[in-house]
Amino acid sequence: MKTVKVGICGFGTVGSGTFNVLTRNAAEIAARVGADIEIAQIGARRDNPNCSTGDIPVSRDVFAVAENPEIDIVVELMGGTTVARELVMKAIENGKHVVTANKALIAEYGNEIFAAAAERGVSVAFEAAVAGGIPIIKALREGLAGNKVQWLAGIINGTGNFILTEMKEKGRDFADVLAEAQALGYAEADPTFDVEGIDAAHKLVILASLAFGIPLQFDKVFTEGISKIAPEDVNYAEQLGYRIKHLGIARDTGKGIELRVHPTLIPEKRLIANVNGVMNAVLVQSDAVGPTLYYGAGAGSEPTASAVVADIVDVARTLSAEPEHRVPHLAFRLESLSNHPVLPIEEVETAYYLRMSAQDRPGVLSKIAQILSDEGISVEALIQKEPVEGQDHVPMIILTNRTIEGKLSAAVESIQQLDAINGKVTRIRVESLAG
Amino acid sequence: MKTVKVGICGFGTVGSGTFNVLTRNAAEIAARVGADIEIAQIGARRDNPNCSTGDIPVSRDVFAVAENPEIDIVVELMGGTTVARELVMKAIENGKHVVTANKALIAEYGNEIFAAAAERGVSVAFEAAVAGGIPIIKALREGLAGNKVQWLAGIINGTGNFILTEMKEKGRDFADVLAEAQALGYAEADPTFDVEGIDAAHKLVILASLAFGIPLQFDKVFTEGISKIAPEDVNYAEQLGYRIKHLGIARDTGKGIELRVHPTLIPEKRLIANVNGVMNAVLVQSDAVGPTLYYGAGAGSEPTASAVVADIVDVARTLSAEPEHRVPHLAFRLESLSNHPVLPIEEVETAYYLRMSAQDRPGVLSKIAQILSDEGISVEALIQKEPVEGQDHVPMIILTNRTIEGKLSAAVESIQQLDAINGKVTRIRVESLAG
Known part of the structure; x- marks a missing residue:
């Protein structure tokens, strides 16, 4: 059986999760791909005390992975948009395929990254960038390929959903639950990215591009956080038969595309209204199939690794295929992307x-x-x-x-x-x- | 742009839905595939009064489509396991790729069909065979490819779920709701396939093969219908905090695989317990990602067509690719399928x-x-x-x-x-x- 060599850059929560899943499920994965997936190198500034890497060479310089002539796929799991961006561009330049979990990188620099990848004939896969382990990128790009998507609405930030769920179920207020979420490790010390909707906006931009065939336009998302939601609003919503969820919503109105992240009252009888705690879900309304919903863990070590490994499998399977046999990065071929305008919030x-x-x-x-x-x-x-x-x-x-x-x-x-x-x-x- | 030629065999509900979706969304589909999908021939014993086919040649003999040298992909939407089986085998023999929505055909004859397809180097795609428009085949074969699946449980028959939902919400009895479902066209005149779980068993066998890497073994499914569920059972279940759903369940116990379709009490707080009416959902528990759920319409003209067209897009994209670049029919490569036993119900x-x-x-x-x-x-x-x-x-x-x-x-x-x-x-x- 042939061997596909991957290099993992970044060895924190998701990096070690990817290492563990690739190692533990190596036999099943090989039986699916028809190739062994070998972790040939790890690039990380420091060791991960929770994950022993055995004999695998570790470089303190992540760029060594992008330069390693043996590596077929560079897996970028560092986060951030400075070094990560340089690394991904270098890997592409060197003719390597890339798998990344980095939503900020794709949302903000995806257009240039995909253009470079197309020019070099390599794949950049990013299933893990949206809704963690839920295969929503694949569903939108491939599973719904016969449809015109009309709109989508997603609970795509677990921290925010945890806070709103606690507020609803226990009558607690925002600040109180946020402090607990920080203590539990669900929320960062600086929770702005999560509770103000920036993280959700990154993910929404990616989903909207796949759904509507438009370039990534992060600067055009309207974003409103959940920090001003009061317990009485949660109560009144309930009296009216609604739940409050922090949704990312993208809609094709015919006149333009709505791109917005904000707290939203939704009828309690909708399935997505019953998605609680840190779980994520994306509801997609399309012309042929009607509504479909995808639910699962949106973050965490192995749930995110699940998506990273699915991408590695996809890329490994089409490694030597012609680029035309691969799914276009943004679902539609680059030359077919539309300039449909994004509507201002007004x-x-x-x-x-x-x-x-x-x-x-x-x-x-x-x-x-x-x-x-x-x-x-x-x-x-x-x-x-x-x-x-x-x-x-x-x-x-x-x-x-x-x-x-x-x-x-x-x-x-x-x-x-x-x-x-x-x-x-x-x-x-x-x-x-x-x- | 190149053209991929498909021939549609069977022109009833799903055939005309496929025709309509391919025609209406032709531009979007071409922008995704990088090729025009042309309906080059239709094979149908009679015209469909609800769907005008324009200039497209229609043959009364479906085998003419399988013999047509211009056709790249034969789309089998006739149902049944006699003529459909012959047609699919003939198409494969002639080196054509096949897309089918036929759950009975795949569940009962899939092993021989996939073996023939592998030998001839063609694809047989069957997303529409399970849960209609929900891309669950793709999720299991590709989206969860890094995981060991532990179990799955699905509401995979819309008629049965409609009946149980009405019994619960309106306190009606089985026979009464069944009569209404027949009047509404949800249930067939002979409802055995739906209410006794045979249809669900066909789908479960397919899901289990993809999840666990075992051959299709329809004869080994334990099947129990919903016709004996009494209104008082629905009530008592509710008092205990449960809902009754007709589930297809597959589980890898380590000692063997459980394959069973039966009415099941499930906690009312589970998302899948709140999937009502004719809608379908599949809950998959896997080792890396944990639980994921996929929800949508499990039947109907355009929802099923959505899955058929997604398959056509997949096949069209890899038409000239080497077979190794394609996803194996049963998720795992043929030579890797295991002989893990199916456990008897005892x-x-x-x-x-x-x-x-x-x-x-x-x-x-x-x-x-x-x-x-x-x-x-x-x-x-x-x-x-x-x-x-x-x-x-x-x-x-x-x-x-x-x-x-x-x-x-x-x-x-x-x-x-x-x-x-x-x-x-x-x-x-x-x-x-x-x-």
Whole structure:
């Protein structure tokens, strides 16, 4: 049996997971590929105390792996976008195939990386970059290849979903759960990437390119985090039959592509509304198959390694194949990518949950309804709480029908100027996710 | 751009769906494949009044398609295992690639078909044979290629799931819902294939081969239908925190492979327990990634066509590639398939729900508990109903821990011989589906 030689660059959580999976399941993998996958070199600045690498040569210089003439596939698991980018470009330049789990790298520099890879006739595989072990890249690029994708919506950050699940199930507040998530190791010391949606935006950009055949455009994603979600919003959502999830949403409206990450009320009966804890799921609506959903672990050592190894298997199988026999990096062939515009958030169409503190006297509701109506927005549901003794303001919650964000913003601006309204109006977008 | 020529054999629901998807999404598909997919011939005994085929030559003899020297890919969408089998073998003999949606054909004759295809160097693709438009074949063969699969459990018959969902949500009985399903066109006039689990068994056999690297062994599946599920079982299950689903389950126990289709109590909090109506889902537990779930439409014209077209795209892309660059038909290379035995149902390990009609007097429960205990079976939960006035028997429901089916059968035999027990003991298997 022939041997395919891989070099692993970066030997932290995912690197050691990849090492362990390739080693433990070597026989099954060889029986699938028809070749032995040999880890021929590891590039890592330091040893991993949790993973012994035996006789495998370890280089402190990751570039030595990209320069090693024996290596067929360079596996980039370092993270970051500076050294990782240089390494991937060097590996491509040297005619090596690349497997990476690096979502930031693909989202921000994928266009140039794929162009270089196409020129050199090599593959760059990145299944692990989105939703960890869920084979969602493969589903979008290949499994749904007969479809026009209409929209997709994903829970693609486990930390955020863990926080929202705890807030819902235990009535806890955001800061409290975040502190626990940090203690458990789910959240980084600087949680901005996770809770402000930057990590999800990286993944969404990749999914949207595969779904709609557009270049990667990370700078055009609208991103809103979950740090402002209050426990009462979680409660009111529940009373209305909804759950709050932090979703990455991409939609082809015909006029352009919506690309947005934000907290979203979704009907509790949807399967994706019941994806809890650190788990990830992506719901894809397509014209032929209708809705399909893909669920699994979105992070972690071996779940991510599962995707890395699947990529290694794919690349190993087509190592000596002509490039035309491989699946295009962004699902569509480079020359077929479209210049469909990404819509600014003001032009996005969605429904809204509004919460405000309103004076409890006749006429207030009618004023609010008039302002909404002037913008063409109608009210789908309303909760107005009984006043607590001694308080003259009560919480008022409104669900609107679908409208354009710009109109909603104008209405909210006017509502906030009413004397009867205290402070700011809280707004959370609402999606039915109906097929 | 080059052209790949396909011939569609069978022009009913799925055939016309495939025609429609290939025609409507031709531009997107070509941009993915790098080739135009041309429907060069249709073989069908009669026209489809719902689908106009324009200028495409139609032959009344499907074998004319397999003999047509212009055709690259024969798409078999006729169903059945007689003419379809001959057609597929003829197409392979003529060096054509094959795409089929025919689960019975693959489950019962796949071994001989794949052997012939390997010998001739052609592909036989069958994504549409399991769970319609869900890309589950691709997920198992490629997406999870780094994993050892431990078990899988699927809702893989939409008719059965529709019936169980209606029974649960509306308290209706089996016969009543079945009649409605037949009126709606979900169920065939002869519903045996669906409700007795034969259709699910065909699909399970295919999934199990891909997961565990064993040959297709349809004759070894244990199959039990849903026709004996009573409304009270649905209710008691709910009281115990469970839902009843008709599952296909395959598990590698180390001693052998379990292959079984039967009604199953599963915890209501599992995502798959919330897959309702005609929808399908497959839950796969693997060693590296843990649990992953795949959800979507398991039948219907365009959902099934979605899978057929994905296969056409895969085959078209590797048309001129060496066979070694293609994914093996059964995930593992033919020479690597194992002879791991399939376990008889008596050796299967699972937990049980038992319902019996017991005399309401002291000592009965202790006798039952003693019989179970003598077989090493302990009781996890018990419901004993208050007697209705004038009746001396009450329903007694027992959940057992996990045991070997043979032992449970012996215990049930003994319980049925007790004077205090009226009639037969109802048994339904219980799975936690925990990762």
